[in-house]
Amino acid sequence: MDKIFRVNLSDLTCKVEEVPAEYATLGGRALTSTIVAAEVPPTCHPLGPNNKLVFAPGMLSGTAAANSGRMSAGAKSPLTGTIKESNAGGTTAQQFAKMGIKAMIIEGMPKDDKWLRLHVTMDGVTFEDASDLVGKQNFDVIDAMNEKFDKKIGVMTIGRPGEERLLSANISVKDPDQKIRSHGRGGLGAVMGSKKIKCITVDATGAGKVEIKDTEKFRAAAKVFAKGMLDHPVTGEGLPTYGTNVLINILNEAGGLPTKNFKYGQCEHHDKVSGETMHDTIAGRPNGHTKHGCHAGCIIQCSQVYVDDKGEYITSGFEYETVWGLGINCLIEDLDDCARIDNAMDNIGIDSIEGAVLIAVAMEAGVIPWGDGKETLRVMNEEIGKCTPLGRILGNGTGSVGAAYGLTRVPVVKNQGIPAYDPRSVKGIGITYATTTMGADHTAGYTIATNILKVGGFVDPLTKEGQVELSRNLQIATTAVDSTGMCIFVAFPALDIPEVLPALVDMIAARFGVEMSVDDFVGMGAKILKMEKAFNTAAGFTAEDDRLPEFFELEPIPPHNAVWDFSPAEIDEVWNF
């Protein structure tokens, strides 16, 4: 029987609650956003006692469904001030699901200054002294927990920037290889730090199997679904071979690769850090792995283990957005330098998108020379990682750096850094950045699929026509998919192969023993998206917040010399559903 763990830090209790009927078929983003919307006052201070941090595995997490091992974390974001859901791979989603933990709600604030480790077991949560872990960065915390328990222990942790409540702080999750995946965006690590939780350990001893109401239906649908993943060229071949970084060259050719803090749309040295180069680099070194999964049961394997020329581990989960941010937008041409900075961001526990975008603004400000990978690595470890005064200005995000240095080319929406696709030359993604409930977030409605990659049809990236509808439909569908525990890359086959989405919905219906159509599933996405929007409105956001920074209208970006040219009324049409 699934249950909800309600962890109250004010009186250090954990109540094990029954799952309300209306939450029974929810999971992931649908559940974290529903709980945050129901229980968190929208106007509360995100770092104050009224905010809550909610973890929920996806609807299908812990089952045999391929690619379903992602955990959602939700709260009011201290970076954006909006509702936030950030999902990650690792091991905890499957642990929670198999332990029957539908959600863990962390509320209140400890009365004293003592740092805590929450220890989650089948019976509930205990409150352990974490004073020996304070000041440690993430890999040391993971090592200490592996030593204290064993390698099977699930770990969610924050580094020093999280302890100090810097707004780029993430929540790091141990992956099956004892490395790190991240609830990256929106500063959820600062929320965890505000509640004095250094680390959460998960002991799944006694966990059973996730209950499936209709096993035959589930098995049949799971087979169709997995076949779709393997048959589609993006998930079956492109992603496993080159990783997400395959996008560097295609965005460069299309003129949508933001370069030198969004000044240009193409970068001369693009091939030095491209996915093709990264593949050849890893394949040519001892101990390198070009394929790697972020959770058990992933059949796409888009991650990798990146090593140096002697075969020593540098990083894993080295994503396009991070490589773009460092290698292109900061002009750091050495891929090994970029990999070391990525690893440093994992270790200190900051979002590697926000971290890379803010460094480019710091370079524009003259804090770090353009292209200086060694100095960037030092700044990560010694300034942001140690929360020096400069580190705090930087570690509070892209908007903070721009404000501190009086700059106008500050790529943020709702104070969250804009990732790796220029909205002037890929206009659909600009609509997503402007309007998503999450602050600038490419995954919230990934129009790149259709604007650039010709997946799910084609909408010309340089014209305004069709972009609002494209972004709206993808934002609704993504909200639904983010609730399943599925990796968002299942969308590539789902957009092209007609059997995939019905198979996904059939698995959910079979899991819970309910009737569910594709329309019901998408309708759930629309309902949750509107609920998130209503939370933001109640928190004080208006249509005027759904805008891109002015510089996108004023500065044409080569090679297409495109500007952002949507009127406010055109943008607001996204919400007409």
Place this chain on the structure above:
Amino acid sequence: MKITVKLFAGFRDNRFKMAEQDYPEATTVGDILSSLNIERPELGVALINGRHVLPEHVMVDGQTLSLFPKVGGG
């Protein structure tokens, strides 16, 4: 006429990264794919000057054609 062809991702396997090649007048993108033994369904995206083009597109002397298999990420 001279056409520069740039290949990406798996299209580079056993072919090349970039090559300037001679083609007859009125050559289409599809003709170039055939000359490279790339089947139409393998093509993800073809770009000229940062704009998407279809296999029917007729090439002009001096143009650069960038060819990608079906790839994605994000």
